[in-house]
Amino acid sequence: xxxxxxxxxxxxxxxxxxxxxxxxxxxxxxxxxxxxxxxxxxxxxxxxxxxxxxxxxxxxxxxxxxxxxxxxxxxxxxxxxxxxxxxxxxxxxxxxxxxxxxxxxxxxxxxxxxxxxxxxxxxxxxxxxxxxxxxxxxxxxxxxxxxxxxxxxxxxxxxxxxxxxxxxxxxxxxxxxxxxxxxxxxxxxxxxxxxxxxxxxxxxxxxxxxxxxxxxxxxxxxxxxxxxxxxxxxxxxxxxxxxxxxxxxxxxxxxxxxxxxxxxxxxxxxxxxxxxxxxxxxxxxxxxxxxxxxxxxxxxxxxxxxxxxxxx
Amino acid sequence: xxxxxxxxxxxxxxxxxxxxxxxxxxxxxxxxxxxxxxxxxxxxxxxxxxxxxxxxxxxxxxxxxxxxxxxxxxxxxxxxxxxxxxxxxxxxxxxxxxxxxxxxxxxxxxxxxxxxxxxxxxxxxxxxxxxxxxxxxxxxxxxxxxxxxxxxxxxxxxxxxxxxxxxxxxxxxxxxxxxxxxxxxxxxxxxxxxxxxxxxxxxxxxxxxxxxxxxxxxxxxxxxxxxxxxxxxxxxxxxxxxxxxxxxxxxxxxxxxxxxxxxxxxxxxxxxxxxxxxxxxxxxxxxxxxxxxxxxxxxxxxxxxxxxxxxxxxxxxxxxxxxxxxxxxxxxxxxxx
Numbered sequence: 001x002x003x004x005x006x007x008x009x010x011x012x013x014x015x016x017x018x019x020x021x022x023x024x025x026x027x028x029x030x031x032x033x034x035x036x037x038x039x040x041x042x043x044x045x046x047x048x049x050x051x052x053x054x055x056x057x058x059x060x061x062x063x064x065x066x067x068x069x070x071x072x073x074x075x076x077x078x079x080x081x082x083x084x085x086x087x088x089x090x091x092x093x094x095x096x097x098x099x100x101x102x103x104x105x106x107x108x109x110x111x112x113x114x115x116x117x118x119x120x121x122x123x124x125x126x127x128x129x130x131x132x133x134x135x136x137x138x139x140x141x142x143x144x145x146x147x148x149x150x151x152x153x154x155x156x157x158x159x160x161x162x163x164x165x166x167x168x169x170x171x172x173x174x175x176x177x178x179x180x181x182x183x184x185x186x187x188x189x190x191x192x193x194x195x196x197x198x199x200x201x202x203x204x205x206x207x208x209x210x211x212x213x214x215x216x217x218x219x220x221x222x223x224x225x226x227x228x229x230x231x232x233x234x235x236x237x238x239x240x241x242x243x244x245x246x247x248x249x250x251x252x253x254x255x256x257x258x259x260x261x262x263x264x265x266x267x268x269x270x271x272x273x274x275x276x277x278x279x280x281x282x283x284x285x286x287x288x289x290x291x292x293x294x295x296x297x298x299x300x301x302x303x304x305x306x307x308x309x310x311x312x
Numbered sequence: 313x314x315x316x317x318x319x320x321x322x323x324x325x326x327x328x329x330x331x332x333x334x335x336x337x338x339x340x341x342x343x344x345x346x347x348x349x350x351x352x353x354x355x356x357x358x359x360x361x362x363x364x365x366x367x368x369x370x371x372x373x374x375x376x377x378x379x380x381x382x383x384x385x386x387x388x389x390x391x392x393x394x395x396x397x398x399x400x401x402x403x404x405x406x407x408x409x410x411x412x413x414x415x416x417x418x419x420x421x422x423x424x425x426x427x428x429x430x431x432x433x434x435x436x437x438x439x440x441x442x443x444x445x446x447x448x449x450x451x452x453x454x455x456x457x458x459x460x461x462x463x464x465x466x467x468x469x470x471x472x473x474x475x476x477x478x479x480x481x482x483x484x485x486x487x488x489x490x491x492x493x494x495x496x497x498x499x500x501x502x503x504x505x506x507x508x509x510x511x512x513x514x515x516x517x518x519x520x521x522x523x524x525x526x527x528x529x530x531x532x533x534x535x536x537x538x539x540x541x542x543x544x545x546x547x548x549x550x551x552x553x554x555x556x557x558x559x560x561x562x563x564x565x566x567x568x569x570x571x572x573x574x575x576x577x578x579x580x581x582x583x584x585x586x587x588x589x590x591x592x593x594x595x596x597x598x599x600x601x602x603x604x605x606x607x608x609x610x611x612x613x614x615x616x617x618x619x620x621x622x623x624x625x626x627x628x629x630x631x632x633x634x635x636x637x638x639x640x641x642x643x644x645x646x647x648x649x
Contacts, residue, residue: 152374197384199339246375250368253346254380254388256339 007115008041008122011301012141016161017154018128020147021230022046024271025294026125027055028281032298034086035282038120041079043090045137046127050092057279058082061091068113069106075113084282088119107133111140121301130164139169143304144225145262148247150232150240155247158227166198166223166257173219179205179212199256226262228297233267240264262300265293331394338391342412346395350626351409352592355400362396413594566631569645570638572606575621578628579604593623600624603639608646617643 013026023046030042044052045065053060061080067073079088114122124141126134138144144165148158174180186204202220206213229244244261251259265271270281270288277284281291331337340346344353347361367373369380369388380388398404567574579589586604590597599620602610611617618636625632 150374155374197338197380197387200337200387203337243373243375246368246373249348250375251339253340253348253365254338254369254384254391258339 008117008119009143009304010115010122010124010141011143011145012045012124012126012138013145013147014126014134014138014161015145015147015154016128016130016157017149020149020154021265021271022128022147023052023055023125024275025145025147025228025230025265025297026123027052028291028294029298029301030121030123031056031084031087031280031282032295033121033123033301034084036298036302037086038302039086039088040121040123041088041090041117041119042123043114043125044092045124045134046092047133049127050125052125053089053091054278055275055280056082056089057277057283058089061089064091065110068110069103075110075117084280092125107136111136115140130161132168135165135168138165138225139172139223143301145228146225146259147228147230148244149230150243155243158247162225162251162255162257162259163198165225166220166255169223170198170201170216170220173216176219177212177215179209179216182209182212183216197255202256221258224258224260226260228262229264231267232264263293263297265290265297328390328393328397331390332398336391336395338388340391342417343395343398343408346391347399349399351594353399358396358399362392362400365392365395566634566638568638569642570635571642572604572639575624575628575635575639576604578630579624582628584627589624589627592627593620595620595623606642606646608643611643614640 011026011029013022013029015022023044027042030040034040042052042056043065044050046052047065050064058080061078063073063078065078068075068078075090078090080090081087082089114124124137126137128134146158146161148154170183171180174183183201183205186201186208198220202213202217205216227244227248229240232240232244234240241261241264244264248259248261251257266289268285268288268290270285271290274281274284274288281288281294285291336343336346338346344351347353347358347365349358349361353361364373366389368375369385369392371380371385398408579586584592586597586600589595590600593600598610599612601607602612603617603620603624612620618640621636621639622632625635628635
């Protein structure tokens with residue numbers, strides 16, 4: 001338990017495509033967690049096009065992550081309080097173009113600082129795309145959430161994001177254990193081993209070295225992204241939730257990626273209204289279906305932690 | 313037979329028979345997992361599951377859209393065809409089930425209960441195939457050159473050699489690695505025996521107490537009714553229920569804590585004797601008894617316990633994950649005193 005008080009649970013909200021509701025979910029989820037008595041730090045990690053402050057209804061902070069990246073400010077100093085109890089907020093860089101692609105060292109410093117921050121929950125609002133910076137934020141999260149819309153374009157990007165994150169994690173595992181050569185060897189023999197999927201690659205690694213294979217397998221098994229389907233419709237007997245279930249099932253069966261459905265957010269005009277009012281759902285649409293859905297999601301995120309606490 | 317028809321559609325398709333010999337090559341462990349059906353699936357449900365899997369592989373349903381590039385899709389299709397070929401043939405299916413049982417595996421269920429590592433060694437299919445990228449993905453995940461091992465370990469939450477206090481704290485962050493692993497230097501961990509199968513889609517319930525944020529809670533799906541008819545592991549006597557594959561056909565509200573007495577009650581309510589339960593779950597009678605009597609010393613290890621309870625939950629047609637988690641919770645409470 002001692003460890004739990006110093007290191008926060010990290011929730012990252014990503015999803016490849018822009019405009020799928022990442023910021024909406026991250027902001028409202030952070031607020032819902034705060035409402036449930038957790039100390040929450042919302043970090044707008046969408047470096048370059050941050051706008052969580054707008055969804056949250058707070059003024060754009062004067063100091064942002066770019067100040068941290070340029071070593072002008074400490075992370076704690078960036079965390080501004082919000083009108084909402086338990087919720088603090090760190091803004092992403094707003095106009096500094098360079099900050100969108102921080103140097104590797106800066107990013108590592110940020111990752112370390114974030115994971116040592118004194119709060120219960122850290123909610124990271126990630127940018128679109130599958131760049132390493134986005135992926136690494138996603139990978140340090142204990143709960144990495146992928147947001148998708150019930151549209152082929154969004155699903156396509158989500159898969160791209162998943163694969164990129166999977167292989168980014170594999171690359172990190174290779175480095176951490178110094179087994180890059182081995183994995184490369186397996187990769188190089190993709191014909192002999194008939195490697196076509198991530199599962200195939202890991203299988204080939206295990207054939208070459210069972211011990212390492214088991215370790216890689218174990219590390220990769222910890223890659224457990226979670227899926228939230230936004231703007232889900234359920235009318236005329238067609239329920240979009242099946243899309244989320246299909247995605248999870250397909251990932252499990254054919255990619256070997258353990259994607260889980262965390263939940264859905266229904267299509268709801270209240271969301272549009274809330275964003276236009278520049279207010280979170282709790283303020284703008286407290287009784288909306290979308291707000292209730294986010295509440296449910298936050299309850300599930302909270303429950304994710306419970307087993308660890310019991311074990312401790 | 314449908315399997316052979318669609319196999320003929322693409323000349324590049326792996327031969328079904330060869331794939332059957334190889335075993336599943338995607339994320340699934342068994343042929344049952346490939347189609348996400350239970351060991352007692354009816355022929356009608358099997359066909360439905362087969363068609364659903366094909367529509368995913370072919371990207372006809374949105375959920376499978378562009379998941380797989382053409383090569384990987386061919387491989388996935390071969391898995392599906394092979395699974396259907398084996399499971400739709402009563403003789404082959406029985407032989408396969410016997411082989412699974414002989415390997416000490418619980419009878420498969422819809423992809424949720426694959427807790428125990430597969431017993432068989434990975435196939436050594438060394439057949440030369442046409443070349444191609446690793447499913448076109450390798451480029452995306454190439455590591456940044458020059459990145460230090462230490463940094464990678466930090467991302468994974470593994471300890472560094474001479475970590476400063478701050479770094480040590482952040483490496484406790486275990487978000488990507490468990491505390492249990494933190495002390496172990498690379499390559500010293502004993503591999504689990506017989507776990508050569510590189511199936512990394514370990515179920516949530518398998519991560520055990522060492523994982524930082526391990527088992528996901530028994531999630532009630534946000535919406536119970538699913539429009540699409542999904543394969544259900546229900547027997548032929550049950551109407552082909554529309555169910556999320558991971559979910560019971562007939563959801564039943566389970567309490568937070570599941571006692572052995574409740575497990576027994578549920579079994580009785582289904583009119584099953586303990587022997588029948590043992591038959592249907594392929595879980596030994598003694599283990600079932602220990603579960604129902606909360607006989608702590610005789611309960612199997614947590615990982616296996618979860619797997620067995622998942623089987624029991626399947627037969628009882630209750631939320632399996634919730635049953636397993638709830639029971640484990642009870643056991644943990646008892647063990648704490």
